[in-house]
Amino acid sequence: MKVRFIYLRNIAVFILFCLPLSGSGQPEWKAELLDEKLEAIREATKTVGYSVAVVRGDKVIYAKGFGYRDLAQQLKADVNTVYPIGSTSKAFTVALLGLMVEEKGLKFSDSPRKYLPELEFYNDDLNANVTILDMVSHRTGLPRHDYSWYLFPTENRDSLLARVKYQEPFTGLREQWHYNNFMYLAQGMITEKLTGKSWEENIEERFFAPLKMVTSSLNIEGLKQQKNAAKGYSLKDFTTNELMPYYNIAAISPAGSINSSVGEMANWLRIWLNEGKLDDTQVLPKSYLLRAVNPLMLVGTGMPDANFPDQHLNSYGYAWFVSSYKGQYRMEHGGNIDGFSANVSIFPANDLGIVVLANQNGSALPALARDIIADEFLGLKATDRVAYYNEMLDKLMEQQKTAKANKLSSRVANTSPSHTLNEYTGVYHHPGYGAFSITLKNDSLWGQLPREKIYLKHLHYDVFETVPVTNGIVADEEDGGLNLNFQANDQGDITGAKIKLEPTLDPISFTRTPTVTEVSSDVLASYAGSYALAGAALKVSLADGGLTLLVPGQPEYTLSPVSKNEFVIKGLPGYKAKFDTTSSPVKLILIQPNGTFSAEKQ
Structure with missing residues (x-):
């Protein structure tokens, strides 16, 4: 925090006279x-x-x-x-508003956007109708979304407030009471x-x-x-x-x-x-x-x-x-x-x-x-x-015993992930929460959030359970918490993960950006050249330590490596380029939503 405080030397000590209050109209006590x-x-x-x-x-x-x-x-x-x-602490924060009524002309019926125009809600109805009193009394319809500030903390209030725009309400305005800490930030x-x-x-x-x-x-x-x-x-x-x-x-x-x-x-x-x-x-x-x-x-x-x-x-x-x-x-x-x-x-x-x-x-x-x-x-x-x-x-x-039993019984035995573990690595982001990374080490997946590290334990299919890691030690697997359900696009690529962060809402979807892999300049140079595809010449060039792809009639694309011979095409979700060096000549394989196409190096 930015503010430092000076403390007085003397601390008040209460001398207590715990005497019966008889004669004062109050009940006696000992x-x-x-x-x-x-x-x-x-x-x-x-x-x-x-x-x-x-x-x-x-x-x-x-x-x-x-x-x-x-x-x-x-x-x-x-x-x-x-x-x-x-x-x-919340009563102190609202009491400050009470002082502002007297001193600054604030009204609890005011829109918070009158004072915070940068505050945006999930929909136009909330933007137009939420009052300060709605925020005070937790009746905006927004559930907690507490994992946003708890797992993804920041010291910047403006950036934290900006997340509200992407946080879905559970009910309409003033329909039900739902506790929300972001409204007290505001x-x-x-x-x-x-x-x-x-x-x-x-x-x-x-x-x-x-x-x-x-x-x-x-x-x-x-x-x-x-x-x-x-x-x-x-x-x-x-x-x-x-x-x-x-x-x-x-x-x-x-x-x-x-x-x-x-x-x-x-x-x-x-x-x-x-x-x-x-x-x-x-x-x-x-x-x-x-x-x-x-x-x-x-x-x-x-x-x-x-x-x-x-x-x-x-x-x-x-x-x-x-x-x-x-x-x-x-x-x-x-x-x-x-x-x-x-x-x-x-x-x-x-x-x-x-x-x-x-x-x-x-x-x-x-x-x-x-x-x-x-x-x-x-x-x-x-x-x-x-x-x-x-x-x-x-x-x-x-209840906890029953919950553990239900958790165990819900697991599907004898299943495995649909992809190699490396294909789950990357950075996962949601604008209303934040970003976390997943890496592969010692044949296991590990997650890194701003304030903690987690081990990802495979449950079934593409679902992994998060297990806390403290001082390098993985907690008991019984202490596992949230589940990550990895999602794939039509081409089978892992594009994100859904996490049940709010019991009142559908799982929150985090979008994946693949991890960029370091590839030597010699290997990258071996991929450079012209490739023939249905009479068209595609050009792969070495530029600024990376590769670019030029398709006739289209802008030049940057290729970002996700493995030694596989690249995602920046700006084109679902599009990948893969170099097959097992054939002679080398082939450039373009994987697109409408199919897979192979071009030979000239």
């Missing part, structure tokens, strides 16, 4: 019992460490760390431990256009500074500078915690790049519970808070389901999920990025805020701990969240 419940859920979920803070009105009434921020070094997590907070860029400052500078100046968030940062480099930073972990096979590297989300940062502690996030909660103020400083306009506590789009049916029986009327608003939890009005948002999970929640009618930050990848713990805390402080009938988690875990393990 810190020791709450500690026990929160430690029990950490042990049940096998989370390495996490931190929580609870705000009542304008005061932090409970804050504590559990477990470890660093497992190997046995370093304890505390209220000042810094974690990536993932998508709970919101961050709108604030950049209006202020002339980067999103990072705006967050730092408008929120971090007045909220005294002195150890909070906006990129991985900022996180690494903190002595009290948590390390991230992945729970393998629901049993073993493995260290997981930090992930730099680069240009998509307005959707989720903030790093913070529960101690500093407590100040963010305080302004939501105090009409936008921290002490005497007005950080957010009261008018924005009155707007932002409301839902905008129903998520699903709004009915309770088996997984979440305690909540209903599930909706989405201004970067908050809004629902009724056991009859209490709740705003909350989760966050997940490699090695870390988070949840920030507000019960505005109860004057209560909760933040939970954990160093476990894709973890259920933040939501479970949040509910334990909410039951305690709101005086609700407590749910045994350890038993609830164990029941859900049993279901999840059974």
Whole structure:
């Protein structure tokens, strides 16, 4: 990231007086019992460490760390431990827009193209009708397309935004709720256009500074500078915690790049519970808070389901999920990025805020701990969240077992690729995602994406499974992920690969550009000359270290080698030239969509 931050020396330390709140109209609670419940859920979920803070009105009434921020070094997590907070960053980005309403005349009903004319959607209807509010509430009809930024990251926001034009929607505008991080990239860029400052500078100046968030940062480099930073972990096979590297989300940062502690996030909660103020400083306009506590789009049916029986009327608003939890009005948002999970929640009618930050990848713990805390402080009938988690875990393990069995049964035995492995090599590209290369080494195919290497394991026919490679070591084949289904044209040449990147859409088609092979100048020179084809003279010439082909009445074509004696004709998809040196004289074989033609060297 371009922005560097200066950190103050003193870090706020909360002195907690965990006394019963009797006489204040609030339910009584005991810190020791709450500690026990929160430690029990950490042990049940096998989370390495996490931190929580609870705000009542304008005061932090409970804050504590559990477990470890660093497992190997046995370093304890505390209220000042810094974690990536993932998508709970989104509320900060929308809040910047709330400031722009007051200061720059922005309207949530405006078209985003008013501020970002370079933003183009997949079709004219979206271009003409999408509003900023549609992007805020995830109702554009665009599904996630998250693999675009996750597997093909870039630090250039303009180039990332340009991918939206090629990303297909799943439904029409405002028909269904579909989460999309690119729409939050666009919101961050709108604030950049209006202020002339980067999103990072705006967050730092408008929120971090007045909220005294002195150890909070906006990129991985900022996180690494903190002595009290948590390390991230992945729970393998629901049993073993493995260290997981930090992930730099680069240009998509307005959707989720903030790093913070529960101690500093407590100040963010305080302004939501105090009409936008921290002490005497007005950080957010009261008018924005009155707007932002409301839902905008129903998520699903709004009915309770088996997984979440305690909540209903599930909706989405201004970067908050809004629902009724056991009859209490709740705003909350989760966050997940490699090695870390988070949840920030507000019960505005109860004057209560909760933040939970954990160093476990894709973890259920933040939501479970949040509910334990909410039951305690709101005086609700407590749910045994350890038993609830164990029941859900049993279901999840059974689902994974079934999925593995289905995967194995779907394989077709005794099949082989339709081409030699070298014919699958090349660069594969999709304008809405990015490019990756496939190479051949040691009789195996390997893929290289911007952020990771993969081994391509043959499944059946022309379908290969991707298996991660870490530090040169191929993961267990059971950990295989996406499948590549290679496609061929009418001549049988491999022209691309389809990958199922969105569960709601057809597979995404990546177009192949064959790998250019190095051929010695002596071999190339041996191909140069005139070739007779049906009375016409074709001329192959050596130029600039390569070959060109001149057909009477046509422009001169460049021949790009894909093997020692086989070339693709640039600008003519499906056309190839092959030199047969086993015959005398040498033959030039032209492979075209309308047939194969042979010309003899003169």
